[in-house]
Amino acid sequence: MTEAPPEADPAAAHALIAESGAILIDVRDDEWAAGHAPDAVHVRLGDLDPAAYPPEQKLVVVCRSGARSSTAVAALTDAGRTAHNLSGGMKAWHEDGRPVVRDDGTPGTVI
Numbered sequence: 001m002t003e004a005p006p007e008a009d010p011a012a013a014h015a016l017i018a019e020s021g022a023i024l025i026d027v028r029d030d031e032w033a034a035g036h037a038p039d040a041v042h043v044r045l046g047d048l049d050p051a052a053y054p055p056e057q058k059l060v061v062v063c064r065s066g067a068r069s070s071t072a073v074a075a076l077t078d079a080g081r082t083a084h085n086l087s088g089g090m091k092a093w094h095e096d097g098r099p100v101v102r103d104d105g106t107p108g109t110v111i
Contacts, residue, residue, distance in 0.1 A: 005073035008084040010096035013060045016084065022058035027072045031064055035100040035108020037093060048072050050079030062086040062093065
């Protein structure tokens with residue numbers, strides 16, 4: 001049986017990013033344009049390359065609800081990276097009162 005990927009709720013994810021310099025990777029496709037976390041890096045799930053991140057770099061991965069990001073976290077951890085799935089995805093991030101923006105900095109939405 002495969003072990004479940006490490007999870008982080010929005011508060012824990014924010015703390016990982018703020019305190020340890022973790023990179024927030026958003027693996028959604030076209031939903032990114034509607035709104036994303038301000039400091040997120042957009043890497044579509046199909047384009048994710050674990051080798052692009054040094055093993056010591058902490059990573060938090062997000063999608064809309066947590067399913068695609070769970071797949072990404074499994075691939076990252078299988079490759080020896082330290083990655084956490086943002087449980088509940090961008091929906092939970094937004095519901096927790098965290099900012100969602102568009103690329104131009106204006107307020108965004110989660111679709």
